[in-house]
Amino acid sequence: MDIKQAAKILKALSHPNRLEIYLSIVKGDQGGFQTAECECCVSEIMASLKIGAPTVSHHLKELANAGLITTERQGKFLIAKPVLGTWEEVRKILPQ
Amino acid sequence: MDIKQAAKILKALSHPNRLEIYLSIVKGDQGGFQTAECECCVSEIMASLKIGAPTVSHHLKELANAGLITTERQGKFLIAKPVLGTWEEVRKILPQ
DNA sequence: AATACACTTCGACATATGTCGAATTGTAAA
DNA sequence: TTTACAATTCGACATATGTCGAAGTGTATT
Numbered sequence: 001m002d003i004k005q006a007a008k009i010l011k012a013l014s015h016p017n018r019l020e021i022y023l024s025i026v027k028g029d030q031g032g033f034q035t036a037e038c039e040c041c042v043s044e045i046m047a048s049l050k051i052g053a054p055t056v057s058h059h060l061k062e063l064a065n066a067g068l069i070t071t072e073r074q075g076k077f078l079i080a081k082p083v084l085g086t087w088e089e090v091r092k093i094l095p096q
Numbered sequence: 097m098d099i100k101q102a103a104k105i106l107k108a109l110s111h112p113n114r115l116e117i118y119l120s121i122v123k124g125d126q127g128g129f130q131t132a133e134c135e136c137c138v139s140e141i142m143a144s145l146k147i148g149a150p151t152v153s154h155h156l157k158e159l160a161n162a163g164l165i166t167t168e169r170q171g172k173f174l175i176a177k178p179v180l181g182t183w184e185e186v187r188k189i190l191p192q
Numbered sequence: 193a194a195t196a197c198a199c200t201t202c203g204a205c206a207t208a209t210g211t212c213g214a215a216t217t218g219t220a221a222a
Numbered sequence: 223t224t225t226a227c228a229a230t231t232c233g234a235c236a237t238a239t240g241t242c243g244a245a246g247t248g249t250a251t252t
Binding site for chain 2: 003004006007010011013014015016018019020023026082084087088091093094095096
């Protein structure tokens with residue numbers, strides 16, 4: 001993990017809404033893709049953060065682009081799950 | 097540590113140059129303020145990152161504003177030291 | 193005091209970012 | 223097949239950001 005890559009990942013987490021989205025996805029993760037009742041499909045995030053669907057879509061794309069999550073369509077919904085190894089790599093180059 | 101505060105700290109580390117500056121400061125820290133021979137005064141950073149003095153000054157201010165470092169003038173030089181507890185707080189709310 | 197060096201402040205600039213509304217695509221239910 | 227719902231794409235916009243050059247401040251050396 002080089003510094004530029006780490007900075008990119010940190011940047012993906014550097015906006016309050018995006019950080020909250022990521023933490024929700026991590027918290028909601030049960031080891032696999034979740035069902036439609038999960039708290040991390042776009043419409044749920046939209047409601048809880050009070051931002052529009054296009055914005056949520058954009059944020060999820062940024063998190064995915066940084067390698068912090070993966071997404072998968074399940075019927076009408078989009079389900080996200082964390083890729084914990086990505087954050088782990090960043091931790092390694094920072095203190096402790 | 098709430099999410100907004102954590103996001104602010106992550107943002108301070110989300111630019112490659114600023115992340116590199118922070119890591120240099122952490123690496124160079126010997127438990128106290130360093131002497132003029134340290135690698136983290138503005139002119140050293142300037143040379144190693146190939147960015148101008150005003151930009152380095154700006155980046156250091158952002159790191160200090162996020163609480164990630166403190167700075168102190170020693171003669172002609174500005175010396176920086178890390179505030180490790182700040183990063184520690186952010187670690188706590190992220191995975192692992 | 194005069195000079196030189198280290199850093200900061202200010203103003204400007206190009207670029208990036210977060211957000212939205214409108215229109216579009218994909219999927220399920222009636 | 224029509225309708226309804228979930229999400230995406232597109233275009234636009236205001237704001238934030240990283241960088242620089244020029245000018246200013248503070249400190250040490252001569």
